[in-house]
Amino acid sequence: MKKPVDYPNILLDALEHGIMIVDEEFNVLYWNQWLEINTGHAYSNMVGKSLLTFYPEIDYRTLQRKIRTTLRLNSPTFYDASLTNRFIPIPRNKISSSLLYHAAASNDFSLYY
Amino acid sequence: MKILVADDSKLARLSLIKSIKGLEPHCEIIEAENGLIAVEQFKKNLPSIVFLDLTMPVMDGYEALEKIIEMNSKAQVVVVTADIQSQAQAQVIALGAKMVIPKPISSEKMQAVLEQLVF
Amino acid sequence: MLKRVExxxxxxxxxxxxxxxxxxxxxxxxxxxxxxxxxxxxxKIAISDIKGLKQYMHETIPSESSHYVTKQLFGGPLGGEFxxxxxDEVAINLGNHLYDVEAPNDADIYDAVIELTNILSATMISRLTEELNIKVQFFLPSTQIIAGNDLIYLEETAEYSQIIIISTQMEFQNQNINGHIFILTKDAMxxxxxxxxxxxxxxLYA
Structure with missing residues (x-):
């Protein structure tokens, strides 16, 4: 597994978006404050563990293909953000409008909610 | 040494020529902007190497390749193409091309090609 | 109106x-x-105007089907729309292929369409901009289902005087997937x- 991103990260935590960084095997390398608050899972609980443990319902075949695409093309890939297609459930009134990925650095992969 | 560069795109010809001249400043370059001119120039000049594009007007690269190989089965034809799928590659190798290289060609790649074909 | 770029x-x-x-x-x-x-x-590359673009799309896209139209903007030193x-029939085939299910649901189809668009735009635009020694930014794509072939709304484009249309077609026969690609850039761009x-x-001349 790749080295997690040090916590807290002033930049990632300041954003009003959920940001996670995962490696190609879905191990969580960062889980920002927005996600901590909105999912109820703390960074310390998530980091170093597989996303699979917490969110088995995600279509990992698709996720892997998207991760590969982003890393290969060095360009963001996107999920359709319709109501039925939310990446992970966020219990709140307003439904966030979009989800996108972007390759950070060389091999990490960040996910933006 | 004579080198024939056949491509309908002026940009593609210029890039190839610049990259060849950087490595072999004294070679003579003959240009052709379609397959038919390439075949005529091949007959007239007997170049040591032919760089050939596949999609060209009047006569495409596949047909030009066949005609060049008919004239000289030992002709050293390098197909330079944007179609980097293996199907197209296999087809031109079967027709007698020495190698297929994807566009755009870097000067490192050009060096490797010239070294392999000239020496 | 802006001066035409020759x-x-x-x-x-x-x-x-x-x-x-x-x-x-x-x-x-x-x-x-x-x-x-x-x-x-x-x-195919054409330099045209809005009227020409509408006409071009009418000639290229069949009027009798419904279409998934995915648009993605890119911006920076060069900007435009992909x-x-x-x-809709091909969109279902695409959903089938990418999601490996007999009857993909709407979300799967949308997602598959966005994914393919993304790969097409990222590879094509990135390759072009790399050759031009610049970098561009991609924005979130959006998909709409449009009946017929009126793909460009007048209000979206009323201010554009000159448009470069780059169009191509892709065909993946085994999966029955084919589609049209348009890259539009206009005026100052x-x-x-x-x-x-x-x-x-x-x-090159240097």
């Missing part, structure tokens, strides 16, 4: 050649990332494209 034969030649390379790359990326092997047509158009091409030519 493209010479050399400018068009460069754009055509760079797009050929871009299309070759996109075909290879799709084969690699989506396991779909096929061909893409040599791109549009990918497939019929046409001037920057021309300047970038001039730089590219200068580099």
């Amino acid at each position: 493209f010479s034969g050399d400018h068009l030649d460069v754009l055509r050649e760079l797009m050929n390379i871009a299309v070759g790359n996109a075909t290879a990326s799709i084969a690699d990332l989506l396991q779909a092997f096929g061909t893409m047509h040599i791109p 549009i990918f158009v497939i019929t 046409i001037q920057s494209l021309k300047d970038l091409i001039d730089q590219k030519l200068e580099e």
